[in-house]
Amino acid sequence: MxxxxxxxxxxxxxxxxxxxxxxxxxxxxxxxxxxxxxxxxxxxxxxxxxxxxxxxxxxxxxxxxxxxxxxxxxxxxxxxxxxxEIIPLEVVVRNFAAGSMAKRLGIDEGTALPRPIIEFYLKDDALGDPLVTEEHVIAFGWASQQDVDDMVALALRVNDFVSGVMYGVGIRLVDFKIEIGRVFEGDFQRLIVADEISPDSCRLWDIETNQKLDKDVFRHDIGSLxxxxxxxxxxxxxxxxxxxxxxxxxxxx
The missing domain is CATH 3.30.200.20 (Phosphorylase Kinase; domain 1)
Known part of the structure; x- marks a missing residue:
């Protein structure tokens, strides 16, 4: 076929x-x-x-x-x-300092954050997916204020669910990224989680040993992906x- x-x-x-x-x-x-x-x-x-x-x-x-x-x-x-209709942003939720945040702010990797921190990155490979603020998102029309509020609410609900599931099998959800898209139902629009949720888009560490169980294994050549x-x-x-x-x-x- x-x-x-x-x-x-x-x-x-x-x-x-x-x-x-x-x-x-x-x-x-x-x-x-x-x-x-x-x-x-x-x-x-x-x-x-x-x-x-x-x-x-x-x-x-x-x-x-x-x-x-x-x-x-x-x-x-x-x-x-x-x-x-994909919103051109990566929505990143961080529970522990790692990766670019740890380097950018000089925080020891693995430090527990006082609360989940949400960041937005513009989806643009040519620019290296730069970190942007809510002000940028709204000013440049990538999403409305209501969209931003809805994205934050969705991201926190995903975090609650995935971190709980992972904790139950001895894995710490350090951070993750999701993409969010618009769907239209009649005259109404709503936002939904799109793309994927997998070790490609999450940082996952064993709770006991801190062994990395995500794409950092490939990034840094520290084992078999x-x-x-x-x-x-x-x-x-x-x-x-x-x-x-x-x-x-x-x-x-």
């Missing part, structure tokens, strides 16, 4: 035309990138793991009344999702404990 028409290809996923009106098929690739795609590898099985993990979290959010674009998983690599993601999936019950491991990375020049 001929492949459906491709709508968009990103670093980790491809979007295809969906079988029903206002739907898309989201395909998870095996590509791993870091440092604005300056580092790139193809890691066999990564897309399968992220598909299953994102399904797990998106389904859970839908079940507790947090709206997402996820409809259902189609196969090992594909999901049926709602078509949304496949093993890290498989460990998360196994603890969450997404994969059986005795499941077969996928093979390691294939570097792309």
């Amino acid at each position: 001929a492949r459906r028409r491709m709508i968009y290809e990103g670093k980790a996923k491809i979007l295809y035309e969906g079988p029903e009106p206002d739907t898309l098929i989201q395909y998870f690739k095996d590509d791993a990138t870091a440092f604005n795609a300056q580092k790139h590898a193809v890691i066999e099985g990564k897309g399968v793991l992220n598909n299953r993990l994102s399904e797990h979290f998106m389904s859970g959010l839908n079940a507790i009344g947090v709206p997402t674009h996820f409809i259902r998983r189609l196969n090992m690599r594909e999901q049926l999702v709602r078509m949304v 496949t093993d890290a993601y498989t460990e998360v999936a196994t603890r969450l019950g997404v994969m059986p404990r005795n499941g077969n491991k996928v093979s390691g990375p294939k570097l792309v020049q």
